[in-house]
Amino acid sequence: MDLGLTGKVALVAAASKGLGRAVAEELAAEGAHLVLCARTDDTLQQTCAAIREASGGRVLGVAADVAKPADVARLVQAALAEFGRIDILVTNAGGPPAGTFEQHDAAAWEAATHLLLTSVVELTRAVLPGMKARGWGRILNITSIAVKQPVGGLLLSNSLRAAVTGMARTLANEVAAAGITVNNILPGYTRTERVEHLASAAATREGISEAEATARWTNEIPMRRLGEPREFAALAAFLCSERASYITGTSTAVDGGWLKGLY
Secondary structure: OOOOOOOOEEEEOOOOOHHHHHHHHHHHHOOOEEEEEEOOHHHHHHHHHHHHHHHOOOEEEEEOOOOOHHHHHHHHHHHHHHHOOOOEEEEOOOOOOOEOHHHOOHHHHHHHHHHHHHHHHHHHHHHHHHHHHHOOEEEEEEOOHHHOOOOOOEHHHHHHHHHHHHHHHHHHHHHHHHOEEEEEEEEOOEOOHHHHHHHHHHHHHHOOOHHHHHHHHHHHOOOOOOEOHHHHHHHHHHHOOHHHOOOOOOEEEEOOOOOOOOO
């Protein structure tokens, strides 16, 4: 299937590893040019070099913290200077600390808001005018299954990723007539460093081993295994593609059947 991504320019946030990297690799394999960001420049540049070698495409890496609006502005400026446009935006950020309501003070809430919500707002604000001018755009937010079924111990993530969902669903209606789609993709328990950190936190909190924490999750998944980043990235690439031009305002899970609701 030709996804119509050849020559498109995609900005993928938090793309040096994990789900962000998997999405970047999939988009590059489909012929897209990439602008990738992450906070650690060495790891980012290694990822860019690997994707460049594998795909033969153009890949620009810009060290940036998406929780800082000034970094977002610098990232987008670098992308426009290199490619002249941004056709696809994939928002992504590492998760905030695990914990209950009483374990998070005002500073923790503020930091998590900048990381998960403000980053999406600022990235979208920066790329939207160009997409509207060209009459084509794809905005895809990587959130979490927690927006549909809250995960215990992840209060900050449950709250703020849900806010992204509300923003994106509203924006989708506002820009649909301009040829821009806005969708959310919800990873379940996937084999990434983030899940390893969550397993470690659960083990410490509950006095169990990390293996026991991971096994508890896999036992809740009908497929009885963690997902692989590449499986997640396949849907992400489709939602960013020309073939998905009539799909907007959705929140789609890639979770092996973990979610129990009908929607």
